[in-house]
Amino acid sequence: MPPRAIKAILEGRRSQPQQLIEVLQDVQADYGYISEEAMRAVAEGLGVQPLEVYRVASFYKAFSLKPQGKHVITMCTGTACHVRGAKLLLDQAQGQLGVKPGDMTDDGLFTIAHVNCLGACALGPVVTENGASHHHMNPGRLRKLIDNLRKEEKAEVSHD
Amino acid sequence: MLQYVTINMDGALLRVAKGTSVLDAALEYGVCIPHLCHVPNLSDMGACRLCIVEHVVNGKAKVTTSCTLRVQEGMVIKSNTDKIQRLRRNIAELLVAEAPNSRAIQDIAARCGVKTVRYPFRNEKCVLCGRCVRVCKEMFAANAIGFVGRGKERRVASPFGKLSEFCKRCNTCLEVCPMTITPCAGPMKPGEEYLCNKCESQLMEIASAPDQCFFCDLGEGFQCSRH
Ligand code: SF4
Ligand code: FES
Numbered sequence: 001m002p003p004r005a006i007k008a009i010l011e012g013r014r015s016q017p018q019q020l021i022e023v024l025q026d027v028q029a030d031y032g033y034i035s036e037e038a039m040r041a042v043a044e045g046l047g048v049q050p051l052e053v054y055r056v057a058s059f060y061k062a063f064s065l066k067p068q069g070k071h072v073i074t075m076c077t078g079t080a081c082h083v084r085g086a087k088l089l090l091d092q093a094q095g096q097l098g099v100k101p102g103d104m105t106d107d108g109l110f111t112i113a114h115v116n117c118l119g120a121c122a123l124g125p126v127v128t129e130n131g132a133s134h135h136h137m138n139p140g141r142l143r144k145l146i147d148n149l150r151k152e153e154k155a156e157v158s159h160d
Numbered sequence: 161m162l163q164y165v166t167i168n169m170d171g172a173l174l175r176v177a178k179g180t181s182v183l184d185a186a187l188e189y190g191v192c193i194p195h196l197c198h199v200p201n202l203s204d205m206g207a208c209r210l211c212i213v214e215h216v217v218n219g220k221a222k223v224t225t226s227c228t229l230r231v232q233e234g235m236v237i238k239s240n241t242d243k244i245q246r247l248r249r250n251i252a253e254l255l256v257a258e259a260p261n262s263r264a265i266q267d268i269a270a271r272c273g274v275k276t277v278r279y280p281f282r283n284e285k286c287v288l289c290g291r292c293v294r295v296c297k298e299m300f301a302a303n304a305i306g307f308v309g310r311g312k313e314r315r316v317a318s319p320f321g322k323l324s325e326f327c328k329r330c331n332t333c334l335e336v337c338p339m340t341i342t343p344c345a346g347p348m349k350p351g352e353e354y355l356c357n358k359c360e361s362q363l364m365e366i367a368s369a370p371d372q373c374f375f376c377d378l379g380e381g382f383q384c385s386r387h
């Protein structure tokens with residue numbers, strides 16, 4: 001589905017400041033992130049100050065202010081995963097992709113993130129890739145995972 | 161018409177207008193409760209936690225911030241028990257450790273009786289007291305800066321990191337900021353975390369009257385609202 005224009009998202013909700021979070025959720029869902037222009041448009045549409053929109057958007061983890069890669073690789077760094085070497089996974093991903101947590105690679109394929117417990121501690125260290133969980137990860141398996149994703153992307157590109 | 165209530169503050173009965181905060185009532189009657197984030201005529205958010213008092217309900221004492229506590233008929237407040245002094249000193253110590261490079265913070269620490277700091281120094285530039293945010297929002301109705309982010313990332317920022325179009329460039333945010341007050345050249349350097357005790361007279365007065373206001377010079381330093 002192509003992203004709806006901000007105008008369409010705001011439709012029927014103009015001048016209703018209480019709708020702020022819902023509107024931001026829709027922007028996030030359609031665009032994958034919330035840009036400054038989007039926030040300004042939302043502020044104007046709902047009749048709240050830009051600062052207010054920025055505060056809300058920056059507060060919740062569900063909103064991302066930076067573009068997200070096609071594959072979001074999330075490392076669990078909660079206690080259980082931490083003691084089983086989540087740090088090594090984070091280092092591996094950072095080294096392999098050359099970006100910091102929260103940032104996107106230049107080709108727009110990957111974003112690294114970390115969370116504080118996915119609720120599957122017995123399976124740790126846990127890594128999720130766009131919501132699909134991978135359990136008992138180690139740096140080697142993570143490297144393969146990223147390599148495979150890359151390969152798939154290359155294959156897709158050469159197909160079209 | 162103003163309605164009044166009577167509260168019991170450290171054993172003294174005070175008559176104060178309904179709706180004032182316990183901190184304001186105390187300051188009005190000359191009871192010293194050190195405070196940092198409170199600014200007269202602005203709303204209070206209880207950020208610095210320095211103004212804690214014991215609020216006795218049914219014989220049980222609860223520690224709360226007095227700036228966010230409204231007076232009620234017959235309420236019992238203890239502003240300077242040993243426990244409060246200990247807690248307050250600890251909070252002041254943490255403040256110093258967070259941001260030692262401000263005269264305001266150093267003076268608060270001195271007023272709270274901090275002699276040494278047991279925590280590593282972080283040398284932050286902001287203590288998140290929220291003074292600037294509230295003055296901008298409530299006094300100048302500009303809302304040009306606000307708290308952004310959450311947890312460790314919480315900081316004061318303007319929208320999208322750019323100067324807001326509502327900013328009137330009045331600079332009041334800088335005026336009320338405790339961090340803009342040049343630090344005393346003597347103490348509280350990393351590695352030498354102590355009060356130099358050069359302001360001997362001040363410190364003696366402080367020790368002799370921990371709970372009364374004598375319009376201390378320290379208070380002037382940290383913009384105590386009695387000044
Ligand atoms: S001027 Fe000094 S003594 Fe008086 S209330 Fe303020 S801090 Fe306390
Ligand atoms: S700590 Fe990783 S799933 Fe709980």
Ligand code: FES
Binds near residue numbers: 207211212225228
């Ligand atoms: S003055 Fe009450 S918490 Fe800061």
